[in-house]
Amino acid sequence: MSLLPVHLLGSSALRQRSPEVAAVSDRDRAFIADLFDTMRHYKGVGLAANQVGELRRIAVVETDAEHRYALVNPVIVEREGSIKEEEGCLSIPDIYGDVERAAHVVVEALDETGVKRRIEGSELLARVLQHEIDHLDGIVFLDRVGPFKRRRLIKQWEKSREGKAGLVRDDVPESAPEDAAKA
Numbered sequence: 001m002s003l004l005p006v007h008l009l010g011s012s013a014l015r016q017r018s019p020e021v022a023a024v025s026d027r028d029r030a031f032i033a034d035l036f037d038t039m040r041h042y043k044g045v046g047l048a049a050n051q052v053g054e055l056r057r058i059a060v061v062e063t064d065a066e067h068r069y070a071l072v073n074p075v076i077v078e079r080e081g082s083i084k085e086e087e088g089c090l091s092i093p094d095i096y097g098d099v100e101r102a103a104h105v106v107v108e109a110l111d112e113t114g115v116k117r118r119i120e121g122s123e124l125l126a127r128v129l130q131h132e133i134d135h136l137d138g139i140v141f142l143d144r145v146g147p148f149k150r151r152r153l154i155k156q157w158e159k160s161r162e163g164k165a166g167l168v169r170d171d172v173p174e175s176a177p178e179d180a181a182k183a
């Protein structure tokens with residue numbers, strides 16, 4: 001098990017669009033295993049490659065035992081409805097905000113073996129899929145909350161970072177509201 005360094009808001013890796021993976025390699029498979037380990041360590045439900053400083057179009061999602069996905073080059077091919085729910089992010093610890101997302105999505109992606117998969121998600125799974133694909137495009141959930149709320153949350157974030165150096169997590173996993181999705 002290897003833990004990867006989770007980058008925090010302010011790291012430039014979070015603001016770049018990750019390029020597509022040409023073919024899924026053994027190196028990618030090892031990386032995906034490490035992403036899962038890191039996501040679970042921090043009790044998240046999703047993690048994207050650029051959150052650990054790697055600009056590759058790869059993310060992992062695990063909302064429960066039956067819904068565990070490695071996503072390589074994921075694309076949303078269908079979206080339906082909309083729903084607003086609270087969201088958090090492993091790169092912005094302890095900050096939560098309501099984000100409006102499609103209620104149902106269909107995502108096409110390669111899995112860790114390079115096979116193309118079609119993943120249908122509703123509720124939490126739909127939300128996490130959209131959150132991770134946003135990451136791969138350099139977007140964080142704070143970009144999707146209203147401007148007033150965003151200012152307040154960014155202030156709260158800056159205050160929580162006062163006196164702390166570095167843009168990589170060095171904390172032990174914190175306890176979080178049970179129903180907030182951290183990805």
Ligand SMILES: [Zn+2]
Nearest residue numbers: 089090091183
């Ligand atoms: Zn996130």
